[in-house]
Amino acid sequence: MPLIASCIVDDAFYDELNIHTSGTDGLVEVSGKLVPTVSIVRAPNATLNRFVPIGTREASELTMTVGGRVANLHPGAGKWTRGSYRVDLKLEGKRYRFAPNSIATSQLIRDGRKIFEPSMGDEDGDFLVQWLVNRDDTEPADAAIGYALAVAFRTGAMGFLSLLINGAEMVGPG
Numbered sequence: 001m002p003l004i005a006s007c008i009v010d011d012a013f014y015d016e017l018n019i020h021t022s023g024t025d026g027l028v029e030v031s032g033k034l035v036p037t038v039s040i041v042r043a044p045n046a047t048l049n050r051f052v053p054i055g056t057r058e059a060s061e062l063t064m065t066v067g068g069r070v071a072n073l074h075p076g077a078g079k080w081t082r083g084s085y086r087v088d089l090k091l092e093g094k095r096y097r098f099a100p101n102s103i104a105t106s107q108l109i110r111d112g113r114k115i116f117e118p119s120m121g122d123e124d125g126d127f128l129v130q131w132l133v134n135r136d137d138t139e140p141a142d143a144a145i146g147y148a149l150a151v152a153f154r155t156g157a158m159g160f161l162s163l164l165i166n167g168a169e170m171v172g173p174g
Contacts, residue, residue, distance in 0.1 A: 003021040003022070003023045003028065003053045003054065003151060003152075004019070004021060004053075004120075004151055005021065006018075006019060006020045006021055007019050009127055009147065011032075011129065011143055011147075012129070012131060013131055013135045013138060013143060014032060014034045014035050014140060014143040014144075015032060015033060015034055016032055016033070017030055017031070017032040017035060017143065017144065017147055018030070018031050018032060019147060019148075019151060021151060023053075023055075025041075025042075026041060026042025026043075026044075026046065026054055026055045026056075027039065027040070027041050027042070028040045028053075028054060028148050028151045028152045029148075030144045030147045030148045030151075031144070032143075032144070034140055034143075035140040035141065035143050035144040036066055036067030036068075036140060036141050036144055037065075037066075037067060037068075037144070038064070038065070038066050038067075038141070038144040038145055038147075038148040039063075039064065039065050039148075040054060040062060040063070040064045040073070040148055040149075040152045041062070041063045041064075042054055042055045042056055042061060042062060043056075043060075043061040043062070043063070045061075046058065046061035046062075047061070051078075052078065052153065053151065053152055053153065053154055054152040054153065057075040057076070057077065057078050057153075058075075059073055059074045059075060062075070064089065064148075066091055066141050066144070066145060067141065069091065069092065071089045071090065071091040072089060072090040072091070073087065073088075073089045074087070074088045074089065075087045075088075075153065076088075078153075082099075082100045082101075083099065083100075085099065085100050085153070086098065086099035086100075087099070087149055087153055089145070091141070094110060094111055095110070095111055095112075096108060096109065096110050096145060097109040098145075098146070098149040098150075098153070100155065101117070104119045104155065105117055105118065105119040105155055106118060106119075106149075106150065106155040107132070108142065108145065108146040108149070110139075110142060113133070113137075114132045114133075115131070115132055115133050115137070115138060115142055115146075116129065116130075116131060116132065116138075116142060116143070116146040117129070117130045117131075117132055118130075118146060118147070118150045118155050119155050120150050120151070120154060120155045127147070127150070129146075
């Protein structure tokens with residue numbers, strides 16, 4: 001599953017965000033006037049997984065920075081359960097979790113509070129984003145982190161029951 005092409009997204013809270021990707025270099029970068037720049041970079045020697053847009057779910061093969069500060073990024077294995085597709089990160093005392101909550105959507109949770117719910121089209125990379133809190137309850141990093149994780153890991157995942165019903169052929173190797 002390749003990365004989406006670079007694009008500009010008009011976010012309801014944080015105006016225009018520039019999303020730059022490079023599948024060859026394993027790079028996702030989100031920037032804008034109102035948000036810190038967030039980058040997720042795959043290591044050059046990473047073992048590539050064609051089912052992950054950024055190319056890997058191995059924490060040791062990924063570096064994430066938010067406004068130049070290194071975030072502690074830990075993707076789940078992405079195997080049989082929806083919860084295994086979660087991505088956890090820590091940044092300066094804050095804990096984020098990006099996790100699928102349906103077959104099409106994921107949610108960004110900061111310090112236990114659901115704040116952002118993106119859905120991203122597989123074909124064209126179009127975003128549908130719902131902020132789950134008021135603008136005053138968000139931080140500029142929330143938007144950039146949410147979009148970057150959505151692009152790097154995609155949104156949504158099948159639940160275990162859906163896998164049983166639809167068959168394991170829909171799941172790629174890990």
